[in-house]
Amino acid sequence: MPEDSMDKPNIVTCTAPVNIAVVKYWGKRDEELILPINSSLSVTLHQDQLKTTTTIATSRSFQEDRIWLNGKEEDINHPRLQSCLREIRRLARKRRNDDDPSLDSTGLSQRVHICSVNNFPTAAGLASSAAGFACLVYTLARVFGVEGELSAIARQGSGSACRSMYGGFVQWIMGEKEDGKDSLAQQVEAETHWPELRILVLVASAERKPVGSTSGMQTSVKTSSLLKHRADSVVPGRMADMIEAVQKKDFAAFAELTMKDSNQFHATCLDTYPPIFYLNRVSQQIINVVHRYNRHYGETRLAYTFDAGPNAVIFMLKQHVPEFVQVVQHFFPPETNGGQFIKGLPVNSAALSEELKQDIGLEPMPKGISYIISTKAGPGPCVVTDPTQHLLGSDGFPIG
Ligand code: DP6
Known part of the structure; x- marks a missing residue:
């Protein structure tokens, strides 16, 4: 790698949907892990109308983790945000140790800059935290090269966020375990199932x-x-x-x-x-x-x-x-x-x-x-491939 590109941030942008529950989640049996007292079921809404877009950059030159939401810098120390960051980094470390010890570990120690916007007014009072945490977790996973089950991590950002990790009709199975490992979202039917x-x-x-x-x-x-x-x-x-x-x-x-x-x-x-x-x-x-x-x-x-x-x-x-x-x-x-x-x-x-x-x-x-x-019903989180859509510039700071 040429010298001058070493500090260039690695940038990923993704989008995630809002969901609306038709069997409601209301009540936790564990506040920390966000474990519910009942299962729930939702319909994922189409991202053409309602979505969160999140860009995350990592770079050796970043001094600390930082986050900007809808144009304003927010406190990165928010406990639920910290849970998501910690869990994704834990998974990435585990993957490196278990599967492929040769995997480059530098990215893991790097700090992140996170920038997120909604395509609908926050003032409208639409469940933006579900789309927001789903998008955060999905994008972090891409940045750190983590694959597989991510709904248990999104759940720790906001309970309903775990259902935004899939498109179509989604159930959040409450689970029984104390550690919450079986409290997961699962697609019941895809968004194409009921086009009318x-x-x-x-x-x-x-x-x-x-x-x-x-x-x-x-x-x-x-x-x-x-x-x-x-x-x-x-x-x-x-x-x-x-x-x-x-x-x-x-x-x-x-x-x-x-x-x-x-x-x-x-x-x-x-x-x-x-x-x-x-x-x-x-x-x-x-x-x-x-x-x-x-x-x-x-x-x-x-x-x-x-x-x-x-x-x-x-x-x-x-x-x-x-x-x-x-x-x-x-x-x-x-x-x-x-x-x-x-x-x-x-x-x-x-x-x-x-x-x-x-x-x-x-x-x-x-x-x-x-x-x-x-x-109408729509798909789950997606990666945005067009680099002109990034919300962070090549310096890793919010554009505009
Ligand atoms: C009425 O997921 O926002 O929308 O887990 O504390 O973040 P926390 O709560 P949240 O609750 C959603 C409640 C609801 C019903 C639902 O979406 O299932």
């Missing part, structure tokens, strides 16, 4: 920041007997039913299980003492619209699910998207000035019948929803 399935994220105009999931679920584990009942007696059967519904592409069964699970999760929040409220007036109106729409058609055509915030995620089959968007625009009249109301996958225009409006029969809530992101 569409997902609309209704971004609610939130007034204030809700209680974070980490502290919310701690209080729930301590105080809610409903949560214990859910984890022990409801989720095991629901996981089996959900996997069957996904495999059979049975929309009505998938939709009903999704809505019931979201409702039970929010019921455990209300059973938490003091109670936690994630659903607001807009969320409740969305729930009512969905049930009345389904009743109008006499079949389950729509399903909602809500995480630790007021945004709704709605599942439906492709042919029902245009009319549903009209329904949303009618019952949540958007702000007229500026901005697109519907972003993401294009949606055809459609008519809205008087009968449907009357059957739903609710008072419109102006400006309740800021905008809609139209998307």
Whole structure:
């Protein structure tokens, strides 16, 4: 290697997706290792609409590990960040010792510069930590030449992040071991399995920041007997039913299980003492619209699910998207000035019948929803091969 290229950083860029749980994870049995009290299942959202991009550089000339998130330098000593860095370095060392003692060890002792951005506004309150930690772990693994099972490391960044390590339909098996080695994510079906399935994220105009999931679920584990009942007696059967519904592409069964699970999760929040409220007036109106729409058609055509915030995620089959968007625009009249109301996958225009409006029969809530992101199931993390996409320059510092 020529002298002057010795200190040139090694740079890798990857992207990772957001996921939305249809059987929710809520509650840990081990805070440090992030081990859950129940299994969960999610759909990975398409990265064309929602993704994190992370560039990592290593160089002998870097003095310390550093991280920049969405344009701002953050504290690298964050414990969950440190867990991911430590575990990847441990795996890389193990691989070198076990498999190939001749593997170059210099990279391992080098410091890293990490730079990460989202292609969606952080303020939208969409689960960015799952995509963020999945992307961090996937990119670190590439940098240090580690392959194989990585979801157990992503899990230690944020529980839900382990499910973002795969595309399509993904289960996080809770596992039984104390060391968490069997608490892993696993793909149930690939993103190509159910091409007609569409997902609309209704971004609610939130007034204030809700209680974070980490502290919310701690209080729930301590105080809610409903949560214990859910984890022990409801989720095991629901996981089996959900996997069957996904495999059979049975929309009505998938939709009903999704809505019931979201409702039970929010019921455990209300059973938490003091109670936690994630659903607001807009969320409740969305729930009512969905049930009345389904009743109008006499079949389950729509399903909602809500995480630790007021945004709704709605599942439906492709042919029902245009009319549903009209329904949303009618019952949540958007702000007229500026901005697109519907972003993401294009949606055809459609008519809205008087009968449907009357059957739903609710008072419109102006400006309740800021905008809609139209998307579908998508692939897991990817390597970006185009070097012009790197977020760190050849000096190893953020570009721009
Ligand atoms: C309601 O994964 O954000 O979105 O493990 O403490 O980082 P930590 O929590 P997090 O919790 C997600 C909770 C949820 C449900 C889900 O995604 O399964």
